[in-house]
Amino acid sequence: MRSNSSKGLSTANTQPSHNHTHYHATSKRSLTPLSNKTRRQFDPNMLPNPREYYARVLKKFHPRGKQATALCPFHSDRNPSFSVNLIHGMFFCFSCGASGGNVLKFHMRLRGIVSAKAITELGAWNYE
Numbered sequence: 215m216r217s218n219s220s221k222g223l224s225t226a227n228t229q230p231s232h233n234h235t236h237y238h239a240t241s242k243r244s245l246t247p248l249s250n251k252t253r254r255q256f257d258p259n260m261l262p263n264p265r266e267y268y269a270r271v272l273k274k275f276h277p278r279g280k281q282a283t284a285l286c287p288f289h290s291d292r293n294p295s296f297s298v299n300l301i302h303g304m305f306f307c308f309s310c311g312a313s314g315g316n317v318l319k320f321h322m323r324l325r326g327i328v329s330a331k332a333i334t335e336l337g338a339w340n341y342e
């Protein structure tokens with residue numbers, strides 16, 4: 215069910231506003247070679263589960279309910295001042311102010327890459 219498909223590929227796609235927790239547990243990373251005719255669309259539903267993703271990439275990851283704290287990867291953090299939402303993937307650092315609305319934004323920032331590449335790395339393209 216993809217009722218609210220994100221139209222267009224604008225990088226300004228913030229967080230998915232839907233509430234249902236629907237995740238693809240096994241991240242099926244499409245290895246389909248890109249041809250010029252392949253149409254692809256960013257599908258927020260295909261982003262990794264925030265809980266699994268953040269647990270994998272963050273240090274001193276401590277989940278607490280829907281939130282988790284961890285060391286901030288965007289500054290030299292000694293006390294966990296990084297807070298993430300495990301449902302929607304929003305993140306915020308109380309120390310350096312780094313923030314974003316979802317796993318995609320985090321991944322872009324962490325890796326210093328543009329959204330298209332981040333979407334590829336996260337396997338969130340929906341190929342038509």
Ligand SMILES: [Zn+2]
Nearest residue numbers: 286289307310
């Ligand atoms: Zn920080």
